[in-house]
Amino acid sequence: MKKVIYLILAGVAIGILVAPGKGSETWQKLKEGFNDWKDGAMDQINDMVSQGKDLVRDGKVTTAAVRNEARETVDQW
Numbered sequence: 391m392k393k394v395i396y397l398i399l400a401g402v403a404i405g406i407l408v409a410p411g412k413g414s415e416t417w418q419k420l421k422e423g424f425n426d427w428k429d430g431a432m433d434q435i436n437d438m439v440s441q442g443k444d445l446v447r448d449g450k451v452t453t454a455a456v457r458n459e460a461r462e463t464v465d466q467w
Contacts, residue, residue, distance in 0.1 A: 402420070409416040 406416050
């Protein structure tokens with residue numbers, strides 16, 4: 391995993407050195423790109439958390455239904 395991070399950092403450094411624009415413009419573009427990526431990642435994380443909450447809620451409902459059915463069966467005996 392460390393190798394991947396080092397390769398990414400090396401690629402960014404090389405890209406900055408050979409970029410056709412001014413350094414400040416390149417940094418601004420990098421910041422904007424990172425912020426866009428971060429926002430997209432946070433949206434995905436929020437969606438996954440929401441889906442997880444839905445699954446837990448559905449599991450609780452199903453568990454309650456099974457528990458109630460088991461109690462009714464026991465009561466019938």
